[in-house]
Amino acid sequence: MPVDKSKNANEMLTLLNKAYSSPPSIITYTEDYVYALFPVSPGGDRWVEVSFITPDGTIDKKELSSKDAIMYLIKEIVEGLASYFEELPIVKDKDSFEKAVSKIKSVMK
Secondary structure (H helix, E strand, C coil): CCCCHHHHHHHHHHHHHHHHCCCCEEEEECEEEEEEEECCCCCCCCCEEEEECCCCCCCEEEEHHHHHHHHHHHHHHHHHHHHCCCCCCCCCCCHHHHHHHHHHCCCCC
16 A cells, blocks of 8 residues: 555644643754654653655554653654664764763863
């Protein structure tokens, strides 16, 4: 079954607007995807995670509990974004862990 790129793009634009107007939310993008995670319930107990892959126009959308949303966000940062940016300031390996440790130790001198 072929991907309806236009339909998926319109759905993603709608969801992106919801994410932007529903703080606290996060929207990230790279050269080949756009990602959003945002609350959809008043108490923040239900969240939507959505990603749109370019240029193939696929969309992946999940509704999550707040607990799962946190786990998916961590996964997105550590596994998704970290693979795109050499200097993303998060610990992703032993070298970046050591940078964080040395930053803390620098105040002890």
